[in-house]
Amino acid sequence: MKKILNVLVILVISNMTFSQTKWKIGVNYSFGFSTLYGNSVNNNSSNGTNLTLDYSLKTSLGTGFKIERKISDKLNLVGSISYIQKGASFDASNSSTKPSFKLNYIDFNLGIKRYFSSNENWFAGLNIVESTLLSSYRMDIYGGSNLSKDIKKMDYGFNLNLGRDFKTKRDDFIQINLFFTQGFNQLFQGAISKNGIQGKNMIGGIQLGYLIGK
Amino acid sequence: MMERRKFMQTSGLGLIAGIFMPSILLESCKKSTMNMNAFKPVTVKDGLFNTLLPNPTFTNPSDINSLVAQNTTAEIINGKTTSVLGYHNGILGPMIKANNGDAISIAFSNQLSEETNVHWHGLLIPQIMDGHPDQVVTSGGSYNYQFTINQRAGLYWYHPHPEMKTARQAYMGLASFFIVNDTEESALNLPSGDYEIPLVIQDKRFYGDYSLNYSPDMIDVMNGYFGQYILVNGLFSPYKEIETKWYRIRILNGSTARVYNLALSNGASFYVIGSDGGLLSTPESISSLLLAPGERVDLLIDFTSYSVDTEIFLQSNIFSGASIQGLDQFKILKFKVTKQTTESFTLPSMLSTISTIPISSNLTTRTWKLGGMGMNSSSGGMGGMNSGGSNMQMNHTINNKTYNSSEILATVQAGSTEIWEIDNSMMNEIHPIHIHGVQFQVVSRTGGRGQLIASEKGWKDTVLLMPDEKVKLIMTFPQHKGKFLIHCHNLEHEDSGMMVNFEIV
Secondary structure: OHHHHHHHHHHHHHHHHOOOOOEEEEEEEEEEEEEEEOOOOEEEOOOOOEEEOOEEOEEEEEEEEEEEEEOOOOEEEEEEEEEEEEEEEEOHHHHHHOOEEEEEEEEEEEEEEEEOOOOOOEEEEEEEEEEEEEEEEEEEOOEEEEOOOOEOOEEEEEEEEEEEEEEOOOOOEEEEEEEEEEEOOOOEOHHHHHOOOOOEEEEEEEEEEEEEEO | OHHHHHHHHHHHHHHHHHHHOHHHHHHHHHHOOOOHHHHOOOOOOOOOOOEEOOOOOEEOHHHOOEEEEEEEEEOOOOOOOEEEEEOOOOOEOOEEEEEOOOEEEEEEEEOOOOOEOOEEEOOOOOHHHOOOOOOOEOOOOEEEEEEEOOOOOEEEEEEOOOOOOHHHHHHOOOOEEEEEEOHHHHOOOOOOHHHEEEEEEEEEOEOOOOOEOOOOOHHHHHHOOOOOEEEEOOEEOEEEEEEOOEEEEEEEEOOOOOOEEEEEOOOOOEEEEEEOOEEEEEEEEEOEEEEOOOOEEEEEEEOOOOOOOOEEEEEEOOOOOOOOOOOOOEEEEEEEEEEOOOOOOOOOOOOOOOOOOOOOOOOEEEEEEEEEEEEEOOOOOOOOEEEOOEEEEEEEEEOOEOOOOOOEEEEEOOOOEEEEEEEEOOOOOOEEEEEOOOOEEEEEEEOOOOOOOHHHOOEEOEEEEOOOEEEEEEEEOOOOOEEEEEEEOOHHHHHOOOEEEEEEO
């Protein structure tokens, strides 16, 4: 992960220092909602308990760096590194305490972006996503417990996005897109996994970026 | 009449809530979820009682190399793994069994992420070993608990006692038995080995991923935090295989707030032979018994007349006069007769000699008034509740004081005898009051139930007060000098301030 970060930083610095032709670099912020895709189970155990785990949405914030390189008239290569909050609220029956799985990741995205026309405004993108877990907690309004033993450190998935670039007077770009990211991994391990609980990361929202370059 | 009484009780609570908790009412009304049922404890869920309760494994204190407070896992619900706190691997801790006169040396290590300590509930030991909140072990730290047992046989126990963290830590699993034997008790040849069953009863809530849910809101702090699942020795819905013999059932109420009205499902009577501080003078036949958090009771149950395959439940019966508690009946443990056996045990007519402390007019009398429900805006801690952006906190008090580590409300002479009157006439709440560093006798109860129950006719360290009750206790303070505590053993009340210091000098 450090290597990836280093490479991206070098790319960003070199890009800022030298020619910016065909490159766009910048920052992005996101707001959205995450949840887990999996078994909203009705866990009838063998001795009569009847616990239900229902996932619901929790808010998610993210921020990071983005870099794009033009490879044809309508096609860009895109890479980004972002800190992003994932996880899910759960247990509507305990909603007064707002229980949630709070999972914080560094996401590395690599993919392509295709403009719908040569004037480079509306676009769609597809990325593969590698996610490295930074921290994980089961939270309620009174505190949290660390889930580092119960959540896998790595996740992989894909990201779809649809948005528009706005060119500023300074030839920079403001980028707005709607995004959706789906993880492939079953996240849980350890005690939670043994209990038959499953969940895959799922997040959607809006991303705002500011990129410089031509 | 019963329904009307319940209505009056809950209405009273509602009125109080309306006066003191406008923010919660406002918030609740917004959600259109506020009704009187909000004050009723969560309903206990019945299990299938198909998890075998294993025979107890007692540990000699000399075999305990260390006691480690740690994050661990346990199989509370059959086939499911739950993250808990424990003094060893799994929920709870080793069941320690020692003899009077034993020198105890236990190296305690704190591997939690927060401070903790160990209070040896009921043991008469030096103040510095008693687990006072002043003497916490920081995260990663250790402490050597060393003391000599110098008291009669009894069912004592141990649990954490850090300020404002006791309830959560005990709820998450830090507790276990400390049983003391002596020659007097051994001479009685009471049922032992597989026929002596210590039971700690607790109630828990779970989240959907089988993690323990301890999240008391303001109403939970007012009433106590009640669980939907009743655990016995850390297992939900267990059964115990028994033979057609007499059994010594030694029960600790390790719940944070729930009072149990213990009875057998077939209505059969049983004998209470001991209480917090050991044996009573004589066995007393009863058919139900109230047991409050922190209290212990020693029972003899005669299963000799039952046939194989008979199933009898230990259950909690409905009881009255206890505010919002006691409204439901629920099962706790199933006894399943699996073997016909010849029994030679006979119930002794005399168990022990309880020397009644004489009452004289020149004894110092102190009164402790139980109260609370005040709120302040301090941050964090028990009872904290986000409401309108401010963090409100509910308080419980003794003599209008919440806990202050440096404040001592009474100074008593070592070796002196005093009468302490505890007054619960101010509030419609249940308070099991525990006094550290001393065993006492309950002289009288006025108001409420108006009488002592069978288990209160011996030595006690915890006494239950229902609403409107006053109890008069008499005690002679031991020679262990220093700062000790009197507090409510409804642990949500304790952590919300219902605890004060007294000092033995």
